[in-house]
Amino acid sequence: MLITFVDDLVPFDGCSAELVPLGGPEKGLIALAVGLARRGHTVRVFNRCDRSVVADGVSWRPIKECDAAYSDWLIAHRNPTLLRHVPNADRTALWMVGDATYLGNPSPLSAITDRKSVLVLQSLAQSLTVPKSLQANAAEVVVPAALDCYRTAPEMLPSTPAHAVVTTHPANGLDWLLGIWLDHVFTRIPTAELHIYSSTLERGAAGGDLPTSLRPLLARALAGRRKGVKLFRPLSDNKMSEVYRRARVHLYPSDERDLLCTTLGDSQAVGLPAVARDKGAARERLLNGQSGYLAPNAEDFADLTVRLLGEDVIFTKLCRIARTRQRKRDWDQVAADFERVLA
Template sequence: MHITLVDDSIPFDGYSASSRPLGGAEKAFASLPGALARLGHTVQVFNRCRWGMYIESAQWETFEGKKPLRTDVLIAFRKPALLEFVRHAGKRVFWHTGPGRLLDRPATRAMIDTHKPLLLLVAEAQARDFQAKGLAAGLLPMAVRSDYLGAEPRPQEPPRAVVTTHPAHGLDWLVDLWIGKIRPKAPDAELHIHSMMLASAMDGAEIDEALRPLAAKVKAAARHGVVVCRPQGDHLMAEALREARVHLYPGHADDMGCFTLMESQAAGCPAVIRPLGAAPERIKDGITGYASPDDDAFANLAAMLLTDRSVQQTMSAEARTAWKGRTWDGAAATLEGWLK
């Protein structure tokens, strides 16, 4: 099949995640073309990349590049208007990573009702928020890039918790909980916050006014073992996750991807989460992590994984086993079955 994927967001390509931090949704988009090409398909990708190139046997083109006259499958990423990127398409797919309710916006619904694409979802939580009304929908299997698979975890001393959440998605709450309830139970532990925005703030750069109080709080929390880290590409980020004892994930009701939570599970880092958005779908509660019912439970579970090596190692092994086969090749094979 000739498969065309199209995204209209930021500049990136299939190599980007190896050399610099990239959002989880963009990373997913960058991972699928090569996996489809390995199944024998002719794959073209159009996005805001700087120039055209072949990556993993898929042809990446600039957004303004020459479009095919027709394609067997058009996969539009996140923006419904992209369903019309190629006029003649045998099948159309709308790959949606946001809350399901956004699909019921009038303009979005009109576009979907007109083209009747396969709705490609990333979480069961999305399906609870909208009415499919006869449209076909598929849940893309969870998958991570190879950097997060295979290598052994090697938790460091002092024990380390890692957080990857967007600063506006519960980080203020987590820092307070760390200072007040987690660190007192694990007095040698460190909280490593991976955030480009906060790393820039620590270097003196201007950030959004609404986040300045949080930046000040995080800076003052250094005496409580809080460390701000600049996010890295996949190889180095995978190492950071393998060196941590626990991934603390505050979550957000609209977070349907929870992509870094998938990566930490694959790397063998147990998690403590709040049951928000799609986060509960990314762990096996009580086996590879914990979904905490309240603040006290979150703090107690986090402290336990920071201090009890036996529990942490057992959960780490279970997480790696659960995610061992969750590759993009597998996800592409599932999608291929729906497209035939």
């Protein structure tokens, strides 16, 4: 089949992941396109890439050149108005990556209903945001997978001193988490470190632009250096896999707006236990009490963090379960699910 993806948010192509860190939606689009190509389909992507390129059997072209009239499938990524491309596609779908509430507005609603498009969602939490005006529309939840570099990572090898990893967006509960660390974790394990991977904060620490709303958070993080807080720029997936291998726990404050929790799924596949709040899609990405914990309050969040930083028995147990149960699904299976949904 001829499968066409359209996306218009950020510039990237099938080679980008080897050069720069990408967000979850971008990594997912690349992985799904490659997975479908490996299953024998002809796959093309029109997006904001700088030039035409073929990578891993997938054709990437600038969206401004999109003059395609026909495709067996048209899959709009994120933006429902992109469904107006490829007018003669046999089947159409909108692959959602965030909150679906806005789809009830007139423009996205008409774009979906006019073409009888299937909604493809990535978590049950996301499905709860679908507006009533679309609840009679065809929809499926297709759970994403971790990339192979996470799924096939070697055994955990935590480094000394013991440290926790944070990958959350600074606006999604990082200030709350920093308070937990400074007041309730470091005071009990003064040798431990908190490694925050954030391009926004790392850029701000280097003197770059930073939103005004995040300046107090950056100041607090920098002041926390004497209590083990360190800022890092996110790395490519192959290198982030090694980052997770060397840590003791992934601290994930969660947010109701975080309906993918991509990095939580990645670290779980490596085998890194997590402590998270029960918000957004966090409960769908870890096995509570088995590969990590959903902490009901700040006190428990701190206690569980301290245990995973300092107790080898519980750390090893959760690592083993994460590695055996959280790395089974791959992008070939995701591609097969899309075949079923759009058959």
